[in-house]
Amino acid sequence: MPNTEPLTNSESLEAGRLAAVAYHHIPLVKPHEHQGMGNSHTFIANYGDDTEAIIKLRDRPIDIAIVHLARTLLGDIVPNLVSLKATKTSYAYGQPKIPGDRWDPMTYLTVEDDTAVSVQFANILARCRLHLGSGTVVDDYVIPCMNSIINAVSAENEPFNYMLKDLVNAYLKRLTALRDRANHLKLLDLMLCHTDPNPFNVIIDESFSPPKITGLIDWEEAKFLPFGMNSSEIRMIAVLNIDGYDQVSEAAKSVAVAFWNTLVAGVTDDHKNIVLDSMEIGYVIRYLDGFDSLAVSRAKREVEVFIERMNWFEETFRPLCQVSPLDGTKADPQ
DSSP states (O other), X not given: OOOOXXXXXXXXXXXXXXXXXXXOSSOEEEEEEEEEETTEEEEEEEEXXXXXXXXXXXXXXXXXXXXXXXXXXXXXXXOOOEEEOOSSXXXXXXXXXXXXXXXXXXXXXXXXXXXXXXXXXXXXXXXXXXXXXXXXXXXXXXXXXXXXXXXXXXXXXXXXXXXXXXXXXXXXXXXXXXXXXXXXXXXXXXXXXXXXXXGGGEEEETTSSSOEEEEXXXXXTOEEEETTTTTTHHHXXXXXXXXXXXXXXXXXXXXXXXXXXXXXXXXXXXXXXHHHHHHHHHHHHHHXXXXXXXXXXXHHHHHXXXXXXXXXXXXXXXXXXXXXXXTSSOOOOO
């Protein structure tokens, strides 16, 4: 019977070994834990034929159908996830380990190579477009999420009562403007949205010139959302963050513009502004929920960073949208 208590190191290793043996008919050489928390553990398994697999032990299920849909849309860059017999945890899964290195943008590759990879990445996200309506998910998920985040902002409650009133008002103004435009997201197609498409989940093969994306991993939390809602990650790709502060450069803009032009290549001009709104709303829902658990100094910095990043999105991408926003105004830069 699965254990409800956190596993010891020896228990998790044995459970990972048994799952790894069940995954591949070739004798297992060695499993070693890659990461773990509570009853969720991930192992890399090495086999006698020099292949490697990722073994995942989980206390809640993964929707394999979602992962398989991603694989149908994108092919082999999405690892084929299969269910395995679990022993110490409620669920166990296996998938091949995609060879290559995790993308570390704006560090050791040339700007030209990072730009080429960002174009590939945008193309991958664009291929997740399903050509289905997104009205229901906007009404049932997007707008309620935005309302919840806005309703938590109060100058009388922590952590906002420790911030300058002008900062809180500017923050609330930006959130409210985005919420008021969220209804327009119904005009966008639904997409299968990888909810954590950060560079750590992008696998590249540097033997190609330019480097080639060979994997986009960790689809477990994927959701059906309006097109573009996971594309705010381009900010974290194009702009280095050092000690909590973004280091914006001209190189960052060239990488970001190449990403954007590829992402919206199949979008009509009158809908490009809505994709940008979707990008910004996606950032809010991903990063700005749960402020009550943050220390005041951290929460204040997150508010400041949000405003800085929204300004950057507007300055970088809004001029590329060619037509005015649906409400007739540009986002307030304050």
